[in-house]
Amino acid sequence: MKYICAGLVIAIVAACTCGARGDCTSRTQISFLTSLHDDPTCRRLSPKGVLLAEASQFLIEAHNNRTSGNKIEVAVLDTCNSITGAVKATMKALVLADMNCLQPPQHLGFIGPDSASNVEAVQKVTSVLKVPHIVKKSSDSPYMHRLVKESDSYIVQGTLKVIEALKWKSFTLVAYPDEDGEDDIQNIARKLTNGAILKNLCVMVHDDESDDFTSHVVHIGQPEPGFLSKPANATILVVSEGNVEELLNGMNTTNTVLLLEDARDDLDGLESRVLNSKLWSNDQATYDAEELRDVRWLEDAILVYTKSLETVCKKKKCRNPLNPVEWNNVVEGATSKQNTDSTTGSRTLELFMKGSSPTVEELGKIVVNKGAAKIYWRGQEVGSDEDDDDSEEESDAIPKTLKKVLAKGKDVRSGCATSGKEIKTLTEDDEQEAAHIVVSEMDDSEWWTMVGTVSGVGVAMFAVGILAVYILYSNIRGPRSPKGKTRTLERDTSLRRVGSDRELPSTITRNTRPQRGPQRRDSNRSIRSNISDKSV
Numbered sequence: 127m128k129y130i131c132a133g134l135v136i137a138i139v140a141a142c143t144c145g146a147r148g149d150c151t152s153r154t155q156i157s158f159l160t161s162l163h164d165d166p167t168c169r170r171l172s173p174k175g176v177l178l179a180e181a182s183q184f185l186i187e188a189h190n191n192r193t194s195g196n197k198i199e200v201a202v203l204d205t206c207n208s209i210t211g212a213v214k215a216t217m218k219a220l221v222l223a224d225m226n227c228l229q230p231p232q233h234l235g236f237i238g239p240d241s242a243s244n245v246e247a248v249q250k251v252t253s254v255l256k257v258p259h260i261v262k263k264s265s266d267s268p269y270m271h272r273l274v275k276e277s278d279s280y281i282v283q284g285t286l287k288v289i290e291a292l293k294w295k296s297f298t299l300v301a302y303p304d305e306d307g308e309d310d311i312q313n314i315a316r317k318l319t320n321g322a323i324l325k326n327l328c329v330m331v332h333d334d335e336s337d338d339f340t341s342h343v344v345h346i347g348q349p350e351p352g353f354l355s356k357p358a359n360a361t362i363l364v365v366s367e368g369n370v371e372e373l374l375n376g377m378n379t380t381n382t383v384l385l386l387e388d389a390r391d392d393l394d395g396l397e398s399r400v401l402n403s404k405l406w407s408n409d410q411a412t413y414d415a416e417e418l419r420d421v422r423w424l425e426d427a428i429l430v431y432t433k434s435l436e437t438v439c440k441k442k443k444c445r446n447p448l449n450p451v452e453w454n455n456v457v458e459g460a461t462s463k464q465n466t467d468s469t470t471g472s473r474t475l476e477l478f479m480k481g482s483s484p485t486v487e488e489l490g491k492i493v494v495n496k497g498a499a500k501i502y503w504r505g506q507e508v509g510s511d512e513d514d515d516d517s518e519e520e521s522d523a524i525p526k527t528l529k530k531v532l533a534k535g536k537d538v539r540s541g542c543a544t545s546g547k548e549i550k551t552l553t554e555d556d557e558q559e560a561a562h563i564v565v566s567e568m569d570d571s572e573w574w575t576m577v578g579t580v581s582g583v584g585v586a587m588f589a590v591g592i593l594a595v596y597i598l599y600s601n602i603r604g605p606r607s608p609k610g611k612t613r614t615l616e617r618d619t620s621l622r623r624v625g626s627d628r629e630l631p632s633t634i635t636r637n638t639r640p641q642r643g644p645q646r647r648d649s650n651r652s653i654r655s656n657i658s659d660k661s662v
Contacts, residue, residue: 155199155228156431157219158182158424159212159238159248162204162405166211173412174420175204176405181421182237184396185428196435196444198234198428205239212244216251230453231438234431235259237424245270256450258457260427269454271461273430276422278310280473280494281388282317285344285365286325287492287499288386288477291524292361293532296328296542297342302350310419311347314365318346319543328542347416354379361531367418374480382481382531389474389491393421426464434460470496474508477501479527489525 162179164172179202186200201222203215216236223233235258239245242263249267252259259270289297301315315331322329330340339357345364354362354377363384364370370385377383401411434456438444472495478486490503502508503523524532 153199153226153228154196154232154234154435155201155223155226156186156234156428157216157223157236158200158202159205159215159219159236159244160202161207161240162202164207166206166208168204168206168211171405171407171410172207173410173414174417176403177400177414177417178420178424179405180400180403181393181396181424182428184393184399185421185425188392189428189432193432195439198432198435200428205244207241209244209247212239212248213251215239216248220251220255220257229447230257230450231435231444231448233257234435235457237261237427237431256454258454260430260457260461262423268458271430271458272465273423273427273461274465274468276419276426276468278314278419279317279497280499281314281365281367281386281475282321283494283497283499284386284473284475284492285318285363286321287501288363288384289322289327289344290325291501292342292363294327294342296330296340297322297344297363298330298332298340299344299346299543300332300353301346311416315346318344323543331543348373354381354383357381367416370415371478371486374478374486375484377480379480382479384489384531385478385480385486386475386492387478388418389476393418396421426468430457430460430464433464472496479525479531481527487525487527489528 158179160175160178160182161172162168162175164170164175182200182202186198190197201219203219205212205215219236236248236252237260239248240262242265245259245261245263245265249259249265249270253267253269256269259267260273261270262272262275264270264272299315299319301311303312319329319331332339339360341357341360343357343360343362345353345362346366348366348370349364359380361382361384363386366385366387370387374383374385397413397415400413403411434453435444437456437460438448438453472493475492475494477489477492479489480486488504490501490506491508492499492501493508504525506523
């Protein structure tokens with residue numbers, strides 16, 4: 127309720143101050159809510175927060191350089207990874223928009239916050255003002271638009287296609303989880319394991335404490351320093367979303383290293399920007415390439431707002447204030463279209479090889495479209511409609527340096543994983559999916575037996591409770607007199623007889639009444655005692 131009141135106050139202040147100010151600047155702005163610090167005290171700097179903050183500036187600058195139309199600004203506000211911090215950051219953003227007279231569509235809206243609890247708290251304020259949000263979590267508010275995160279299925283499909291080309295029947299899977307548990311390495315590893323098992327491949331999940339590797343190794347994510355030298359005479363396939371090519375250049379190793387990574391290069395220069403950011407203190411600067419999928423999500427969120435602005439400007443409504451509900455509908459339509467495009471679009475991966483030469487060698491590209499992956503080896507034109515089912519033509523197109531690797535190594539069929547559940551998942555969605563898998567493993571007889579047992583116990587306990595209440599009520603109330611008859615002295619006598627040792631007179635006439643003073647007191651105590659005993 128206090129958040130709603132705060133929103134109403136801001137709306138009133140905006141109406142009063144903005145209408146009276148005449149020096150408003152023509153700016154277009156997005157408010158980005160992120161956790162620059164990951165503690166409520168705002169003291170512990172978050173490497174992921176710094177990455178996203180710098181990425182937002184990087185993406186906005188790239189957009190402004192590409193377009194000749196409206197230039198966009200972004201205001202980054204720290205939520206300190208708490209509900210209170212998220213609400214404060216939202217209030218600050220609204221005040222800044224009011225001070226600059228930014229009304230829709232000049233104030234495009236919000237991106238974030240990340241967590242569902244923060245979204246729920248923030249939307250109580252912004253929904254009153256009808257300001258749109260683009261978020262990762264679903265919400266009941268009509269002004270909270272969920273933008274799906276780019277799927278990692280194309281990475282899994284591309285990896286399986288390379289393994290098929292290498293003619294591997296088994297491999298050791300290495301996937302070290304990140305310390306904060308927020309990356310998608312474990313999720314990719316789980317999907318890869320399930321996909322390999324469906325193709326009748328043997329997957330041996332590597333134990334962190336063991337250095338026992340087979341001759342075929344698949345490493346998910348950027349490898350740690352020294353890892354590529356641990357296996358002896360092995361072929362290592364490194365699958366990464368980030369740019370690991372520079373890491374392999376100049377590296378000395380006796381193993382053959384294959385690198386499979388995303389072919390998009392529109393984020394070149396982001397790493398140096400993050401490492402040189404002024405947000406760092408001391409020597410804390412780090413860059414995690416495995417967080418780039420969050421950067422891609424942020425890029426899509428900015429794209430939604432820019433497309434919404436273009437739609438409004440085509441109708442020549444981008445210079446004048448727009449009805450908030452109408453602007454929210456435009457943003458909702460752009461978000462829905464972006465969600466569709468992100469799931470149906472094609473993705474391209476590049477395959478490199480690092481052998482005895484000091485630099486990496488490009489082998490080809492893997493294009494994943496609608497769940498199907500196809501390899502275009504070096505020299506083949508990407509996008510050709512030729513079918514790659516002919517194994518002889520595919521074998522002829524394989525580079526000679528890779529053909530030498532195909533004969534190396536031996537396949538192992540022992541110690542294979544039976545499902546992806548052997549890999550721990552760290553994300554919220556994976557935990558829910560794992561819980562669903564556990565429940566689905568019950569057969570029908572076990573399920574109905576459990577339901578019947580629980581239901582029977584519940585009914586029995588309910589019946590016992592009703593019976594106990596009835597007995598207690600009957601004892602407290604005592605016996606009831608028949609209809610049409612008044613209480614007689616016989617009832618009073620019987621009660622006194624229970625609790626009192628005194629003898630009653632042998633005869634009692636209508637005109638003679640016994641002395642009941644002291645007996646009344648004794649009788650009251652005896653009645654209470656009798657009722658108490660019966661109740662117990």
